Amino acid sequence: NAGVTQTPKFQVLKTGQSMTLQCAQDMNHNSMYWYRQDPGMGLRLIYYSASEGTTDKGEVPNGYNVSRLNKREFSLRLESAAPSQTSVYFCAARGGRGTGELFFGEGSRLTVL
Amino acid sequence: AQSVTQLDSHVSVSEGTPVLLRCNYSSSYSPSLFWYVQHPNKGLQLLLKYTSAATLVKGINGFEAEFKKSETSFHLTKPSAHMSDAAEYFCVVSDPRNTDKLIFGTGTRLQVFP
Numbered sequence: 001n002a003g004v005t006q007t008p009k010f011q012v013l014k015t016g017q018s019m020t021l022q023c024a025q026d027m028n029h030n031s032m033y034w035y036r037q038d039p040g041m042g043l044r045l046i047y048y049s050a051s052e053g054t055t056d057k058g059e060v061p062n063g064y065n066v067s068r069l070n071k072r073e074f075s076l077r078l079e080s081a082a083p084s085q086t087s088v089y090f091c092a093a094r095g096g097r098g099t100g101e102l103f104f105g106e107g108s109r110l111t112v113l
Numbered sequence: 114a115q116s117v118t119q120l121d122s123h124v125s126v127s128e129g130t131p132v133l134l135r136c137n138y139s140s141s142y143s144p145s146l147f148w149y150v151q152h153p154n155k156g157l158q159l160l161l162k163y164t165s166a167a168t169l170v171k172g173i174n175g176f177e178a179e180f181k182k183s184e185t186s187f188h189l190t191k192p193s194a195h196m197s198d199a200a201e202y203f204c205v206v207s208d209p210r211n212t213d214k215l216i217f218g219t220g221t222r223l224q225v226f227p
Contacts, residue, residue: 004156031213040122042203042219043157050213058214090156102149102215104156 006105021076023091031094032074036087081112119218132191136204145207146187
């Protein structure tokens with residue numbers, strides 16, 4: 001089982017360029033999430049989608065947009081990348097609210113020069 | 114608002130000795146609590162979770178955690194460390210008022226020496 005798949009795994013951008021991180025899950029889970037991980041800061045929630053057709057802001061949404069294309073796919077877009085967005089990005093899917101486990105992709109390392 | 118504090122950014126132990134990773138939470142409600150592990154250059158994996166059933170929770174790979182409401186703590190322990198336990202560990206809290214959101218602690222890096 002693939003679980004949660006993110007692409008690309010690595011990307012280098014110049015300041016001002018745009019890009020989209022793709023995420024797909026094959027577990028039929030309702031909720032999907034985008035986190036960023038920075039040294040010493042743990043994982044911070046960027047956006048999440050509790051169900052198909054809905055999205056909500058997390059702790060650090062500025063500079064990002066998301067699309068819940070269907071139940072399987074949840075993409076994260078950087079419209080005008082900034083060096084502060086250099087990070088490792090994780091997509092996750094979750095089956096149930098409250099006690100449901102998060103299933104993570106393997107991460108996408110983004111560098112903005 | 115929900116928050117979680119991991120009291121140690123780094124913990125070093127010798128192989129075969131006990132492991133203690135500390136986590137305190139703040140919540141006005143009974144939270145759900147989780148511990149996740151991240152091995153180098155990998156995604157995160159669930160170790161265990163507390164969901165208001167038994168206060169002592171057993172997880173994978175010999176880890177366990179005890180929910181102590183009076184101390185607002187959810188410390189992770191293992192009786193005997195193994196080299197393969199070297200990783201980063203995250204304590205996570207879910208707010209029952211908005212169960213879609215999970216808040217991560219800043220992580221504890223565990224080193225295990227031979």
